[in-house]
Amino acid sequence: MSATIRFRGLALAAMATVGMALTAVPASAHHSTANFDYTKTVVLNGTIKKFQWSNPHSFIQILVPDGKGGEVEWSIEAGSPTLERRLGWKQGMIKEGDKVSAVIAPVRAGGPSGTLRQITLPHGIVLYGPGNRGTPTDLDLPTLQRATPEDAK
Secondary structure, three states: OOHHHHHHHHHHHHHHHHHHHHHHHHHHHHOOOOOEOOOOOEEEEEEEEEEEOOOOOOEEEEEEEOOOOOEEEEEEEOOOHHHHHHOOOOOOOOOOOOEEEEEEEEEOOOOOEEEEEEEEOOOOOEEEOOOOOOOOOOOOOOOOOOOOHHHHO
């Protein structure tokens, strides 16, 4: 085998390795929830401006009165459509103009943003989000039993 062919093979392998490393960093960074402060809860009463049912996360834009005659637009991150369906959501349940009450874990940096714990729709339906730290008691979802050390034997 000539040195030129060997060098080309090594160069291609190196480029492939670098390419995979560069794409892995954004993928791993995307799923961090460190920017949300789960020790705090904010309740927002407002009007839906927009609901984006999209991957990798849905977003809810809510206009909340600021107490001074104006409104503040809050951007709330929800789960993926797959997770939302598992939690009982259906596309079209959240509509522009709906008056809602949303409970969120806010972002640590402050500002009008957070992750959804739950949202109460106009007719009293409560939907849970990825920021929920409790168990949705009104949903009958299948769950897996936690493994114990005895299971490993």
